[in-house]
Amino acid sequence: AQSVxxxxxxxxxxxxxxxxxxxxxxxxxxxxxxxxVQHPNKGLQLLLKYTSAATLVKGINGFEAEFKKSxxxxxxxxxxxxxxxxxxxxxxxxxxxGTSYGKLTFGQGTILTVxx
Amino acid sequence: DTEVTQxxxxxxxxxxxxxxxxxxxxxxxxxxxWYKQKAKKPPELMFVYSYEKLSINESVPSRFSPECPNSSxxxxxxxxLQPEDSALYLCASSLVGGTSSYEQxxxxxxxxxxx
Numbered sequence: 001a002q003s004v005x006x007x008x009x010x011x012x013x014x015x016x017x018x019x020x021x022x023x024x025x026x027x028x029x030x031x032x033x034x035x036x037v038q039h040p041n042k043g044l045q046l047l048l049k050y051t052s053a054a055t056l057v058k059g060i061n062g063f064e065a066e067f068k069k070s071x072x073x074x075x076x077x078x079x080x081x082x083x084x085x086x087x088x089x090x091x092x093x094x095x096x097x098g099t100s101y102g103k104l105t106f107g108q109g110t111i112l113t114v115x116x
Numbered sequence: 117d118t119e120v121t122q123x124x125x126x127x128x129x130x131x132x133x134x135x136x137x138x139x140x141x142x143x144x145x146x147x148x149x150w151y152k153q154k155a156k157k158p159p160e161l162m163f164v165y166s167y168e169k170l171s172i173n174e175s176v177p178s179r180f181s182p183e184c185p186n187s188s189x190x191x192x193x194x195x196x197l198q199p200e201d202s203a204l205y206l207c208a209s210s211l212v213g214g215t216s217s218y219e220q221x222x223x224x225x226x227x228x229x230x231x
Contacts, residue, residue: 034219043120043206044159044222090158102210102218103172106158 002027002093006107014115019078021110023091026072032102033074034092035065038109044090050074061085086114119143120223122207128229131197137226139190139207146213148190149220150182151206159206165190166212197230204228 007022025031032051036044048059055067065076074091088109094102120141129135139148147166151159164172165184179201181193190207204227208220 032219036222041204041225041227043122043224044208046219046221049219102220103161103164104220109156109158 002029002031002095002105004091004093004105004107006089006091006110008110009108010111010113012113012115013081015083016080019076019081019085019112021076021089021091021112023074023076023107024072025074025091025093027093027095029095032094033065033067034094034104035059035063035074035076036090036092037087038090039087047076047089081112081114083114083116086112088112120207120209120221122205122223122226124226125224126227126229128231129194129197130231131199133197134193134195136194137192137205137207137228139192139209139223140188141209141221141223142188143209143221144187145209145211145221146187147210147218148184149208149210150190150192151208151222153204153206153225163192194228197228199230202228202230 003026005024034049035047037047038044047063048057050057050067058064063078088111090109091107093105123138149164150162153159161174162176163182168184179196183191204225206225207223210220211218
């Protein structure tokens with residue numbers, strides 16, 4: 001069984017300051033991990049993915065995440081927040097569990113607010 | 117091209133209506149998914165198609181009927197829905213096979229309101 005815990009339901013930052021969105025996971029298999037972003041009334045956009053290559057993963061729009069197996073964490077960071085980063089972010093774990101495709105398990109989401 | 121398209125963007129239907137949601141992708145993905153998302157919640161998986169065959173039905177009521185006519189197209193037929201079925205319906209697609217899990221690409225969703 002797999003699960004994802006996003007440690008903060010809301011994060012508020014000022015424009016130009018760093019962003020940290022925290023995620024812990026558990027998985028019975030070697031997991032693939034993703035961060036998705038969802039702007040209001042939109043679909044989900046893939047920000048970045050970890051699939052057992054480099055532990056520091058760079059994504060779109062200046063975001064990156066570090067996979068730490070010992071801490072079972074996959075926190076999302078960005079050095080400098082932009083107003084357009086305001087959205088909901090989902091940490092997602094996927095393992096194939098014997099299937100030919102990945103079944104996603106979503107965290108509950110973190111709403112990021114960016115103040116001018 | 118990493119685009120998944122969904123039509124319509126918005127749909128309002130009565131409880132006795134029959135309607136369909138459509139999803140299309142041209143990325144060569146052989147797995148396609150339907151999700152339901154309520155406000156302020158993560159998406160919930162409804163159905164998975166792999167190589168045009170239904171692989172997962174997450175105990176979805178029969179008033180939702182999926183169909184995968186070909187490898188690029190996924191439909192969700194709706195009949196006799198309830199007001200609590202109002203939600204954002206998301207379609208996604210991914211590669212299959214190999215040894216790792218592949219990322220899913222999501223469409224923009226259909227906002228469904230049942231009156």
